[in-house]
Amino acid sequence: TRAGKRVILLEAKSIAWGASGRNGGFVSNGFAESLDKISAHTGLHAAKALFNLSRFGTEFVRREVAGDTGVKGGDGWIVARRYDGGQKLEIYRERQERIFGDERQFLSTKETRARLNSPRYFQSLYDPSAFHVHPLRYALLISRRAEATGAVLHEQSPALEVTGSSGNWLVRTAAGSVRTAHVVYAVSSLDRRIHALTGRAVLPVATYVAVTESLQQDAIRTESAVSDSRRAGNYFRLVGEDRILWGGAITTRLAAPARLAHRMKSDMLSVFPQLGKPRVEYAWAGLMGYARHKMPLIGGDGQGQWWATAFGGHGLNTTAMAGILLARAIVGGDDEYRRFTPFAPQWVGGPLGRAAVQASYWWMQARDRMDEMKLSRPAKPTKTIFKV
Template sequence: MSSAYIDTYYSRTAATSETYPAAAGRIEADVCIIGGGLAGLTVALKLARSGRKVVLLEAQRVAWGASGRNGGFVSAGYATGLSSIQRRVGKDQAKEFFCLSMEGVEIVRRTIGELGIADAKLVPGIAKALRYDSRGALQAACESQQREFGLNLRYLDRDEVRSLFVSPKYQEAILDEGAFHFHPLNYGRALAREAARLGAAIHESSAVTSIDLEGARKTIRTNDAAIAAEHVVFTTGGYTGAVLPALKRAFLPIATYVLLTEYAPERVQSAIRTRAAILDDRRAGDYYRLVDDGSRILWGGRITTRTTDPRDIAALLRREMVTTYPQLADLKVEIAWSGLMAYARHLMPQIGQLEPGVWYCTAFGGHGMNTTAIGGTVISEGITGESERYRLFAPFGLTWNGGVLGRAAAQLTYWSYQAADAAKELRSR
C-alpha cells in the first residue's frame, strides 16, 4: 500500500489517483533513479524517451515531498543573486547559468503543452515586489535584464503596484510576464504517467535500504527488491536518508510553511487584483498567489531549520498575511502545511557526477521549479552523452553543510535577513 499524501491544497485537488507498485524481486536496468520528485521524474521521462531502461524508486508517493507541496512558482534565476554567482564563477559563466534557468522555465512550459497537462493550471505572471523605495535601482535592474537576457519584464511604480496589490506595504515591483505559476503535484503526476507509458518502471513505497556503488553495475536494495543498474541518480531532497552520506552531509533540510484561505472571492480580490503571483523581494519574505479562479489565497513564507511542525503554522503565516493586507483580518485559514526543502550553503542547486555512474541532482530549495527541470535535463544529457552541461555546476558541488553548527548559522542568517528587511522598510516610511 502506498503512503498517503499529506493534506494540502494540491493533494485535495489532485487530478488523478493512480498508484505505482512497490519494487519487488531482482530488477535489471540501465538507470536507477532514487527519488520521485520533479527532478527525478524529469530524468525518468527524458531517459525513457531516449530508449533507456529506467527504474525510479520513491519512498512515499510520486511528488510526495517538496515537489508536491511548494508554492508552484516557475521563473528564471536562482535563490542567490546573479552578482553572487558572478563573484564565484565570473561574468560569462554567470550569464550561462542565468540562460540555463530561463531554459528551465521553457522546459516546464513546453512539457505542459506537449503532454496537454490542463490540470497543471498554468497562470502567467510573477511580480517581485519591494517594501521599500529602491530609488531607481529596481527600474535600472529591470531594464538591464531586459537588454541582457530579453526577459519579458515590466516595471511597476508605486501607484500601479498598489492598484494590483492593495497594501500599504509595497512601493514598487517588477512583473515578469514570461514567468508563471501552476499546480506542481498535477504536473509531477503527469510526468510519471508519461514516463511509465514509455516504459519506465516507477515504484512507490520503495525506500532504498542500502547501495553498493562498486563496479560497473551498481546494486540498489529496498526491503523487497534488488536493482542492478549501470547508472544511479540521486534526486532526493529535504527528506534524504543516510544511504549516501556524502549527499546527506551536503545540504540542510529547511522547513517552509504554506496556508490556504477559505473560499471568499470578493474579499480575496479586494486585496489582490491580479492573477499574477507575488514574490516578496525580502530575503526573509513571503510568496503567494490566488487559486481556484481567484477565490482563495495560497500564502507561503517563513523558513526554519526545525524539522518538526510548530503548533501554530497557520497563525504564524496568517499574521504575515494580515499585516500585509489589513482588509483580510476576518479571512479564515482552511488548511496549513509544511515541507522540507534541501538548501546548499552556497545557495545553488547541486547537480553533477560523484563518481562514474553515480549522479546527484538536488538542493532546489528557494529556486522555484525551473531548476528541477534544468537538473533533470542536464543529468539525462550526461548519461546519454548528449552533452556535458552538468559540469557547469562543478563550482557548486557537495559542500559540507556544517552539521549542527550549519543549521544554527542558517537560522541566524534568516533572522538577520528579517532584521535587515525591517530596517529597509523603516527607512522608506
C-alpha cells in the same frame, strides 16, 4: 523510454510526497542564488550560460503543462518592494537586462498598487516569462507521462543501500534490489545517508504555506504569482481565482510551529487587512534542501553515480533542467552538466549549520524591519538658514 533506456524510480514515500508536491508552485528563470553572486563566483560568461540553462527548465515545464487548466495557473511574477526606493529598482532592472538578458517590466507604486491593493507595497518588477502551477498535479502529470513511455515507478520503496563499482551498482530495498549501470541520487534533504557526498552538503530548511477558504476579495487583483523583495519575505498567489495561497517563514526543523494557520493568517492580514477574518482551510510545512552556495548540486563521479539535489526553494525550473542534463549525459555522454562543477558539494556544518541558518534568518528579518522603518519614513523637512 524516449531515449531507449530502462528507467526505474525508487520513491521512498509516494510520488511528490516531499518538496515536489508541497511548494508554492512558482516557475521562473534563475536559481536560489542571485545572478550577481553567481557571476562573481564563475565569471560573467559562465553565469550567462547557467542562466540560459535555467530558462530551458522553465520552458520545459511550460510545454508540459500547456493547455492543462487543472495544472497551469496564471502567468507572470511580481516582486514588490515594501519601501519606497524611488527609481533604484528601475536602474537595477535595466542593468540585469543589459548584462544577463533578464527581461522584466518596472511597475511604479501606482501600477503595483493597482494589482496589489495594499499601502505596504511600492515599486515592483514584473517577470512576464514566469507562471505558476499546481505542483502536486504537475508532478503526477510528469510521472504518468514517464510511465507511458516505459519508466517503472516503485512507491513506498526507499533505497536502503547502494553497493558496487563502476558501471555495476546494486541498489537494495526492503522488498528487492535493482542492478544498474547508472544510479541518480535525487533525494534532497529527506535522506542524507544514502549518498554521503551530497548528504553532508544539503541543509534542510522548512517553509510554511496556508490556503484560505473561497473569498470575495479586492485585495489581490492579479493572476500572477507575487512575492516581496525582503530577505525573509512572503510569497502568495490566487488559487482557483478565489482562494489565497500564502507562504513564508523559515525554520531549520520540520516541526510546524504552534498555531501555524494563525501565524500565516496574521502575516496575510498585516498586508491586506481588508480581508477581514478569512478562514484558513489548509496549512502545511515542507522541507527545502539548500547547499552552502545556494546553487543546485548537479554532477557525477565518472563511475555511473550521479546526483541532482539542493534546489533551494527554486526547484520547479531547475529540477527539470537537471533531469534533462543528466539524461543527456547518461544517454549520449553530453557534458553540459559540468557547468555546475564550480558549485561542488560542501559540508554544511551539521547541527551547528542548522543553528547558523536559523540565526541568519532571524537577522534577515530584523534587517528587513529596519529597512522598512528607515526607508518608508517620510523625509524630515530641511531648514533654511539665512545669514545677515
